[in-house]
Amino acid sequence: MLYIIFLTGVCNLNCRYCGGSIPEEVMPHEIQYSIDDLKNFVERDKEAIIAFYGGEPLLRIEKMKEIIDNVKAKKFVVQTNGFFLHKIPEEYLNRLDTILVSIDGRPEVTNYYRGNGVYEIVVDRVKKIREQYKGDLIARMAVSEESDIYSEVTHLLSLPFDHVHWQLNVVWAPDEAWHDFEAWVKNSYNPGITKLANLWIDELKLGNILGIVPFQGVIKRMLWPEQGVPCGAGRDAFAIATDGRVLACPIGGEFEWNELGTIYDKEPEALRNSVDIDEPCKSCDIYPICGGRCLFANKERLWGMEGFEQICGTVRHLVKEMQRARNVIEELIHKGVFKKEEFYYPPFNNTTEIIP
Ligand code: SF4
Ligand code: SF4
Numbered sequence: 001m002l003y004i005i006f007l008t009g010v011c012n013l014n015c016r017y018c019g020g021s022i023p024e025e026v027m028p029h030e031i032q033y034s035i036d037d038l039k040n041f042v043e044r045d046k047e048a049i050i051a052f053y054g055g056e057p058l059l060r061i062e063k064m065k066e067i068i069d070n071v072k073a074k075k076f077v078v079q080t081n082g083f084f085l086h087k088i089p090e091e092y093l094n095r096l097d098t099i100l101v102s103i104d105g106r107p108e109v110t111n112y113y114r115g116n117g118v119y120e121i122v123v124d125r126v127k128k129i130r131e132q133y134k135g136d137l138i139a140r141m142a143v144s145e146e147s148d149i150y151s152e153v154t155h156l157l158s159l160p161f162d163h164v165h166w167q168l169n170v171v172w173a174p175d176e177a178w179h180d181f182e183a184w185v186k187n188s189y190n191p192g193i194t195k196l197a198n199l200w201i202d203e204l205k206l207g208n209i210l211g212i213v214p215f216q217g218v219i220k221r222m223l224w225p226e227q228g229v230p231c232g233a234g235r236d237a238f239a240i241a242t243d244g245r246v247l248a249c250p251i252g253g254e255f256e257w258n259e260l261g262t263i264y265d266k267e268p269e270a271l272r273n274s275v276d277i278d279e280p281c282k283s284c285d286i287y288p289i290c291g292g293r294c295l296f297a298n299k300e301r302l303w304g305m306e307g308f309e310q311i312c313g314t315v316r317h318l319v320k321e322m323q324r325a326r327n328v329i330e331e332l333i334h335k336g337v338f339k340k341e342e343f344y345y346p347p348f349n350n351t352t353e354i355i356p
Helices: 035-042 057-070 107-114 118-130 149-157 181-205 213-223 295-299 304-335
Strands: 002-006 049-053 075-080 098-102 136-143 163-168 237-240 245-247 259-262
Touching: 035 057, 049 057, 057 075, 098 118, 107 118, 118 136, 136 149, 149 163, 149 181, 163 213, 181 213, 181 304, 213 304
Parallel strands: 002 049, 002 237, 049 075, 075 098, 098 136, 136 163
Antiparallel strands: 237 245, 245 259
């Protein structure tokens, strides 16, 4: 199972859609449990994947090194804003199987949402580590009203990333984040997805699989059906707060449905399948692919039912475009251009949530 470990609640940035450090009343800024407590809990799971998270986890590189050195896990992952990547010693850098770097696309869009000059710093760090880093380097975008999905994704694919992933900045976004979500979906996002799908399919025909995670993840769920929410929250993915609480989803440490116990009183296996997705997802015709998209959004209808359905419209469009791609892929597999296994991405739960 996946364990998302908050190394700290502190962040050095203050992005528009996030608001910076996690308030102390949601969780303490620093880890309160000992490495032995964590080890006792995580090592009962022989298939553990550890993902470092925050705040900004690389503000606590020493703690990350201590956990890598002392807690056995099959894979290590970090989700970072990229500022301190160059400070990870090379031997630890390559212990990380996946590094997800937050960046929102073109310079003007990244700097608008994340702060002036952020793009330039992050790209500099990514280029610096790329020379040594052999693992999967993923650009992770938050997509908002200023984002043009086709331009942002193709821009990031031109940088030294292996993959690009994104999440829509919806549901927990503050009201002022959007002027007209419905119009943006209709006029910008959905047409952009179609254009991107066309590019992806054209490249497939040339024998290339562009590293676009939501496309790859949806195709994987079509070719290897699996149950439930793609991020695994509450099923086989859990977050460990700095105070040792176990959460189904790392977002919203303050919600009751999200609290499942603590690392002191729970066995990993007892957590499996703790929280299930609610209607309308279970009866939805595309549930086998979408999986309910996001457990948090399913539980907290912060945009009401109308907003929920508008977001579903983006999923329906994505799935429709990937059905088109699937037909091409099956033909290419049949012709021997690809092996089916080449579409098995992500190879493990690397914290990419698949459905944006
Ligand atoms: S498309 Fe909407 S209703 Fe259907 S499974 Fe996904 S989130 Fe649920
Ligand atoms: S997709 Fe939703 S439920 Fe899953 S980890 Fe992200 S916020 Fe939580």
